[in-house]
Each structure stands twice: as structure tokens, then as C-alpha cells.
Amino acid sequence: MNAPVILDRRQMLAGSGALIVSFSLRGAFAEEQGAPAAAAPSPPGSLKTSPYLDAWLRIDADGAITVFTGKAELGQGFKTAFQQIAAEELDVPFASLKVVTADTRLTANEGYTAGSHSMQDSGTAIQHAAAQARALLVAEAAKRLELPAENLRTENGAVIAQDGRRLAYADLVAADMLHVQAQPTSKLKDPATFKVMGQPVPRVDIPAKVTGGVAYVQDMRLPDMVHARLVRPPSYGAELTDCNSSAVEKMPGVVKVVRDGNFLAVLARKEFQAVKAMRALAAAAKWKESARLPKQDDLLALLTTQLKSQDMTILERGNPSAAGRRTIEATYTRPYQSHGSIGPSCAVAQFVDGTVTVWTHTQGVYPDRQAIAEMLRMPPANVRCIHTEGSGCYGHNGADDAAGDAALLAKAMPGVPVKVQWMREQEHGWEPFGPAMATKLKASLDSEGRIADWNFEVWSNTHSMRPGSAGSLLAAQQMAEPFPVPAPKPLPLPEGGGDRNAIPIYTFPNAHVVHHFIPEMPLRISAMRSLGAYHNVFSIESFMDELADLAKADPVEFRLKHLDDPRGREVIEKAAQAFGWHKGQQASQDRGYGFAFARYKNLAAYCAIASEIEVNRETGRPRLVRAVAAVDSGQVVNPDGLTNQIEGAIIQSMSWTLYESVSFDEVRITSIDWQTYPILRFDAVPDTIEVHIINRPGKPFLGSGETGQGPAAASIANAIANATGKRLRNLPLTRKRIKDAIDA
């Protein structure tokens, strides 16, 4: 799958005059090369699937160094982190490198930028590729200087001998030196010697973003570009029965009206001309709508009884000697929720000589290319997707759809660059939502207040309807010869989808976990930051507090009593200590303390969050006063970037948890802007958020972009329960629900 990519790039580089460095097998890995390939373990991270070093690194004869990642910068800041990693392992100055992100012509296929995998997959690949490239350069220098490699060191982009002789990397590279497969192991630097990794290096993208530079696909302007606006159906499945567009076609600046089945768009020279034409076209369009949405106010019944499910037992652990004495049960629900990107989705596409280029803020340039190629009935090689930043997405929002829209419209306007910008109500109404979920928990305590048995059931749709096939794109679903929506599949464990983090990290003698996978999707849904982990961790960690309460135990002590994982224990202890948590603590009037913990996917970063909430008893309005988090994400590359991610996770998860639910009637989605889908504003921002990082030098990177979502939700819910004496189990924990609980 990757070979053609590398060929593409190498052809392009040859065309642009850059030199490809050469490699001699008499270099550093000569011995390993002799070993039978089949017996060799695979190299780490994404080197497994894209093993050639020059898929990750290029050193030009003029000394310019480029790092390639197949992942997309979405505002997480990893572009900076990757630059740090490469600079560290190559021993070159940070500023001397350039990072190129996801582009089907230039970079490896790393699938989606999702699941907190960027550091683990791409960061690890870059680290090892850089370390192995450095070893190759040292080996080449050793040969030229006729010195043993171990007598050489590297510094500032050069190999240096003990006698002071110095060979710059630029002088050492020769054609194809890095066109060699990665070895399974690398000689990585000792973390104690790190100069760049572990430092809070400022983000490379922020200066342009705070000075009005070109930073987003929304800022792209190509010569003679036209602006497109869509007229999307007013509801799922609506059919365009009539549309007289003749008046619209005569409007100022209008270049074309494109209709293909239920896909309707207008293109104009100037952007606001396109907006006005879109409004006129929307008024001219007649749609046949149907009542196909479920009742919004009874999601529990919808999920657990009305929709059919496929049931899978995903954990069965038994120990008859542990006997429960006291049993409690609880049911928790989560509504459909929006990604709610501040910038609606956007894409630019251009069709030239049978090839379409799409600039898109997709999370997966290769799967998006596949879907677009299928939709346009073109070979994938004739579609190029270039990741260009958009507004933060937090999962699968309208990005891919907008890319599909732009590609379809570009095909209708050969040669002309087309920019598609979704309107606010289109993003809110058509983005694939985070799925609604329900969980039922039941557990028993033994005579010593320990959990003897644990039962957990979760009902959920899939959590990924991402592209790969055309039927995932709105344009392809709406065109005259539509592509069917692909059949949903549950995402496999250990990462899981609806069952992500459904298996408890705690050690319970008896445990039973069931995933009720619901194939039917009444609302359009897909991946939203942390997938099922948000609700599963909210449920587990709320219920742990309910059980601690039953056991009359301190919530932190109760968690530690059931947790063996030493790194998990350390994270809990750190958050509790930094918060000032102590047994028997009493919050002041109308305030409460809450605690929660999880290890994302049970295999990525650990995160514990303690919080203090104030509840206005008259209005029910909650306010997070302060939150203290501890996180272990293995070897830290950029501590400030990590802190930024955790701070953001806490605030975003607080917004989901306290305010957010998609609303709909029988026909239409009715939450279509920030008035009808309110999110957190500055008046709800806490006084302080502290993030404490437990660094693990030399340990693998553990993805941390999503680890805070679940713990933040449960910590807040537990603090509200502590403040009010009332347990709320249905998300969002709105002011009204809190007030009703207080008054009940």
C-alpha cells in the first residue's frame, strides 16, 4: 500500500531537483541485514506499515531536513512535538527542521489522526527513523574517517571525531542512503541527555495564528477561485422535488448552479455573492421530508428496548469465593452531542487533467481520498488529498463531507479552484454526532466493603462511520446515483468503540461486561473525542462513588483499594495530594468535591481529576471552581503541549457534561446554532486548573489527547453529588436537572 506513495514522492523530488541520499549496506546495520527477514520483529510505531526511513525523513544535500508524518495537525500541537523528537534523535537544532503533515502525495499512510494515536504511532516512527538515520550518518562518517563509529559523536547536524574533524550531515548524505527499511530496534538517546525533548518548546503554528497569517484551509485563496455554498436538504432523507434555479443563475457573480439528485449547490465569483445566491436557491428548492427521527425525550427506551442490538459479552471473570452482601444498581445515559467546531467545515478542490486535488481538514487523507475517488469513479492515484488545518474537530465532523462536496463541485468546474464553506446551521445539522449511549450497572459489596461482583452493560451505535467508502460522504449519499451508507461495524477491542473503557481497570473478583451493539442509526453519528470512553468512564466512575458511599469509604481510598496498576495508583495519589484531598473532608456550604480516574482505552495515558464545584441551590446552576489533574503519558515530549491538552479536555468535557445535547423533532435536527446548542461560555470558566505531569523518561509515548474526557465528566458529577446529596445519572447535568433533584 505504501510503495506507490514513496514512488510518487521520489518522482516528485527528482523533478524538483532535490537530492535523495544514498545508503550502503556496509553501514551501521550490515549485521542485522544478514538476518533472515521473516524472523525479524517488526519496527515500532508506524514504521510497521511504512518501514522505509525516507518515508519519514529527508536530508537534502544543502542540509535542509524534512520530517514527514501521515498524521494531521488538528490543533493538538504535535507538529511541534514531532519536530522536537526528530531534532533530538538526529542531533540537529530544532529550528533547522521542517515538518510536512498528511498528504497522499508526500507522506506515509497512517490512516486517521484519531484515538490519541499520533504520538504512539507517528511520534514513535519519527523517533526511531531519526535515530536510525543518525546511525547511518555516523557509519558513513566512520567509513570516510576510517575510525570506529563508537569514537564518533553527533552534534548540531554533524558527526564529530575526537580529534575535532567534523563532517556535516549534508556532506555525508548521498542518494538513497535513507531509502532503507527500518530495523526493529534503534539506539535511542538516553533521556538524561535530552536537550529538546521534554522541553516546553513554543508551538510552531501559533505565531501565524495570532497575527493573521495564512493558517487554515479557510484562508486559502487560489487564482480565479470560485466560492461554493450548498443547499443541504432540511432533514435526513429529504428529497428535492422541485427547484427552479433560473433566477438564481442570473444573480450577480453567480457562475453555476449544480444539481445532482438531492445535492444542490451554487458557485459564485465572490463569497458573499455565493451566500446570497444560496439563500435564494434555498427559497426556490422544494423538499419532500419524512418523519423518521425517534423521540428525543426517551433515549433510554430507544437504546435499550426499541432498537435491536447485537449482544457481546466482552468480560467474564468469576470467583465464587467472593460473595456480595449489599447490591446497588444504576442506569446512566448520554444524549447525542455535537463536535461543535467553531469554524464550519471547509475545503478547496481543483480538477486539472483528470486529477483532482483536495485541500481538506480531514483526519484521514488516505481514507478520504479513497471515498472521493470512489464517488467520482476515478482511480485513487488521480485524487490527491492534502491536509490543511481547519478549526479544531474533536473527531469526525463535517471535514470529510466538505472535501467530498468540493471534489464533486470541482469536477463540475474543470480547471477552476472551488472553495466550499459550510454555513453554521449546516455544520450543526449535518455533522455526524457523538452517539447517544446508555449503561446499566449493578455491583455488590462484600462484608469488608470491597466490590465482590460487578456487572456493566452498555448500549451504543458504532463510534465510527468515517470514510473509506464513498457512502460515508454526504455528497455521495445525496447525488442522483447515490452510494449506500456502509453497514456499521463495532470497533474491535482492545480499543473498542461503544465499549471503549467499558472493561473496568479495577480488579474485581467477579465481573461481567456486555456490549449491546446497535446497528441502526436514527441520527447520523460517528467518532467524537474519546468515543464510548466518555460515557463509560462517566458511568464507572460515578458508580464507584455510589459504591464508596455505600461502603462509607473515602472515594480516593476506595479506588486505590481496587486498583493494582502501580502507574494508575501513582496518578490517583498525585491528583489527590495536589488537590489537598483528605479523608473526612467537608466542602464549604453549597460546595462539593469530586474525584475520578481512568486510563484511556486501558492502554493509553492515565488521568485522574479532582474537582471542586459550587452549586447555587436557588437556581441549580453549577460552577466548577477548580480542577486538579494528574497525568502519566509515558515519556513527555512537550510538557506545555500536554498540559494544554488536559486543560482543554477538562473544559470541553465540562461543557459536554453540564450543557450539551442535540435536539430534534420527528423530522428535523433542531439544534442548529449556538443559541439552540449552547456550550460553555466564559462565565463558567473555573478559577484555576492545575495539571501535574508524571514523566516517565524512556517509556513509550501514551496518547493523551482524549484521556481527560471521561474523568472530567465523572469528577464533576461526583462533586455535584457531594455538594447536593443528589446523584444525577443522565447527561447533561443541566441547571434544571440539578434544581429538580435538589427540590425533589
Next chain:
Amino acid sequence: MMTLRVNGYEYEVDAEPDTPLLYVLRDDLKLNAAKYGCGLGQCGACTVMVDGKAVLSCVTPLVLLEGKRVTTLEGLGTVSEPAPIQRAFMEEQAAQCGYCIAGMMMRAQALLQRNPKASDDDIRAELAPHLCRCGTHMRILRAVHRAARLMDTAELSPSDQRGAQ
């Protein structure tokens, strides 16, 4: 044709009078900072200054801007010569995706020009019309406080004077 004064320069703009300022800035003048977020005045991403006051450019038609002075983030400073508010946001690393940030900065700039001693409560209240989805709020608040200190201590550079128009 209408004359529009933006960041100290005068432009002859050929746009219909009902065109929101946002589209004139982005499409006609090719300025990037003011962002389209909602077109409804609900999110603040499009905020610029008009005669020193924060204005939602997505709901402000061109016809209302005759003779007024528009300032966008581009008018405050550059990467090499950042204005205090820009320096503060860089130093605090006050962005994730950054899409909302330009609008936040313009309202904060207007506030600090009007009230250099703005309290934390003042800043939070002032930023109420603005949404940030990444959850960068703590850093944004810190950056505005830092900007106030920088403005207080730094001599006005030429770029600041441009911004203060």
C-alpha cells in the same frame, strides 16, 4: 464603490452595501484574521475593532462603515514585531486550534485600550460573547492579563500606534 479604512489604509471596495464587513475583509481585502464562525453574531470569531470598539464583523454591513476606522489583528503587529496582545498570546501559548483566537484578541485589545486596569472579572465579562471549543480559556485569560502588563510597561512601538487608531 465605497471607501473603507482598514488598519490605517484606505481601500476602494466594490461590494454591495449589505455585504457584511467580514466578507469584505476576507474576500476583497484578503485579510485572514477575522474568521467566519456562525454569521449570526453568536460566537465572536469574526470580531474586529471599529473606531476602537469591538464589533462582530459578520453582522455589520458595509454600508454602516463609511468614514469609520476598522482595525483587524493584522493591523496590530506582525510575527517579527508583535503587538503586546500578540506577544502575550504567543508567550502564554494561548491557542489550540486557534480558530477563535483572533476574535478574542480583538475584543481584549478593545477592552485594554478602554480600561488598561481591567480586572479578571472585567475580562471574563467582556469575553462572554466569545466561544472557544478547544477549552483554551485559562490560557486566554492569562494572555489578556499578560497583555495588560505588557501594555503598561512597554513603550508604544509603531505597531501599537497603528493598532490604536
